Amino acid sequence: MSGEDELLxxxxxxLGPSSLIGDxxxxxxxxxxxxxxxxxxxxxxxxxxxxxPAHVARRLLAVNLSDLAAMGADPAWAFLALSAPPxxxxxxxxxxxxxxxxRYGVTLAGGDxxxxxxxxTTLTLIGTKPExxxxxxxxxxxxxxxxxxxxxxxxxxxxxxxIDRGGPATVPPSLHRVARRAVRxxxxxxxxxxxxxxxxDQKTDIGCMDVSDGVARDLHxxxxxxxxxxxxxxxxxxxxxxxxxxxxxxxxxxxxxxxxGGEDYxxxxxxxxxxxxxxGCKKIGTITxxxxxxxxxxxxxxxxxxxxxxxxK
Numbered sequence: 160m161s162g163e164d165e166l167l168x169x170x171x172x173x174l175g176p177s178s179l180i181g182d183x184x185x186x187x188x189x190x191x192x193x194x195x196x197x198x199x200x201x202x203x204x205x206x207x208x209x210x211x212p213a214h215v216a217r218r219l220l221a222v223n224l225s226d227l228a229a230m231g232a233d234p235a236w237a238f239l240a241l242s243a244p245p246x247x248x249x250x251x252x253x254x255x256x257x258x259x260x261x262r263y264g265v266t267l268a269g270g271d272x273x274x275x276x277x278x279x280t281t282l283t284l285i286g287t288k289p290e291x292x293x294x295x296x297x298x299x300x301x302x303x304x305x306x307x308x309x310x311x312x313x314x315x316x317x318x319x320x321x322i323d324r325g326g327p328a329t330v331p332p333s334l335h336r337v338a339r340r341a342v343r344x345x346x347x348x349x350x351x352x353x354x355x356x357x358x359x360d361q362k363t364d365i366g367c368m369d370v371s372d373g374v375a376r377d378l379h380x381x382x383x384x385x386x387x388x389x390x391x392x393x394x395x396x397x398x399x400x401x402x403x404x405x406x407x408x409x410x411x412x413x414x415x416x417x418x419x420g421g422e423d424y425x426x427x428x429x430x431x432x433x434x435x436x437x438x439g440c441k442k443i444g445t446i447t448x449x450x451x452x453x454x455x456x457x458x459x460x461x462x463x464x465x466x467x468x469x470x471x472k
Contacts, residue, residue: 163272166249173257174267185268187236187285194286194294196226202278206346207322212248213255214346215280220259222371223284224350225424229369231295231359232286234263234352239270240281247278263352292359300366300385300429302448307440309351309426311399312374313406313413316420318345320409330408337401338408348424357437358428366446367428373419373467377427379452388447391463393456397441414456419466 171178200219202208220237227234237260243249249272260267265284288294300306318341321327327338351369358365366385370377374396382389396417406413429446430436447453454463 166253166272169250170253170257173254185236185238187268189235189285189287191287191290192294193235194227194230194232194288195283196223196230196286197281197283198223198226199279199281201280208277210346212252215278216252216256217259217347219280219282220256220263220265221348221350222424223282224263224265224352225348225369225371227284227286228350228352228355229295229367229426230286231292231355231367232288233356234265234284235287236268236285237265237270238268238283240273240279240283241270242273242275242279244276244278245274263350288359292356293361293365295355295358295365295367295428297366297368297381297384298386299364300381300387300389300446301364302387302446303432304366304429304446305432305434305442306378306389306391306444306446307428307430307436307442308370308374308397309354309428309436309440310423311397311402312370312423312425313396313417313420314341314399314402315345315348315422315424316416317402317405317409317411318342319420319422320411324409330405334401334405334408337399337405340399341402341405345422348422350424351426354426354437354440358426361430361434363431363434365428365430367426370423370425370427371421371468373421374423374427375418375452375463376421376465376467376469378463379465381427382446382450382452385446386450388449388451388453389444390447390453390455391444393454395441395443397443418454418463421468
């Protein structure tokens with residue numbers, strides 16, 4: 160057998176007798192509507208070129224799962240397109256990827272293997288939802304709703320800066336633990352699937368999306384789809400422990416990283432006033448009828464630009 164066939168045989172052995180891999184296409188049997196998302200992770204664009212293949216695999220799955228979380232979906236099937244340079248450790252990547260799939264209840268149902276000068280990984284995920292749960296949508300925010308974040312923001316952007324500068328050892332020893340956590344947050348995001356399920360089970364319309372490109376840019380998208388504006392209070396942004404100390408050490412503004420750093424992979428969502436989401440969420444403002452995004456910081460009302468990651472720049 161060729162190298163590709165041998166690799167696929169090892170993969171099918173790892174997946175077991177119920178594997179859907181083997182034919183030209185997978186036959187699926189969804190019992191209702193499905194949610195489909197696709198995302199890529201490219202060496203030198205989304206992660207450093209020499210990143211451990213296991214980290215690449217887990218990160219690829221996590222960022223796609225975050226999209227399903229933002230829809231209130233349960234992950235079901237994955238289709239992986241893996242293009243890698245000669246010498247790439249495919250087995251190491253696939254072991255980590257299939258283990259992560261097992262953790263989240265995802266079935267690897269097919270994909271494609273190819274050779275490329277740089278590592279390009281693309282994943283298509285399909286999600287389902289039980290009867291009675293609502294799909295979460297960006298266009299459901301309403302004036303008067305409270306605006307929430309599912310967790311802390313800015314830490315992943317700090318982790319990316321640390322990686323670019325040589326790692327946690329580049330900050331004072333008292334901040335090494337905090338720096339390692341930031342790097343971990345950047346490399347291994349945690350999709351908020353349980354929060355997405357909880358939101359989908361609420362008996363009200365909820366505007367929701369995941370924060371991948373920065374709170375500011377993604378909030379603009381949420382409001383644009385809903386035909387609303389928003390007012391955000393800077394002092395209510397959720398920071399992790401000693402995050403501000405870390406930003407001082409790397410000469411960064413914590414609010415800039417929180418608002419436009421991106422790759423936080425927490426949910427930003429709306430709820431009617433008085434509705435309390437699960438612990439760990441933080442109310443950061445309100446949805447307004449006036450179509451403007453305003454930041455209140457140090458008593459001043461400022462226009463919040465749509466700053467953040469742009470995939471085409």
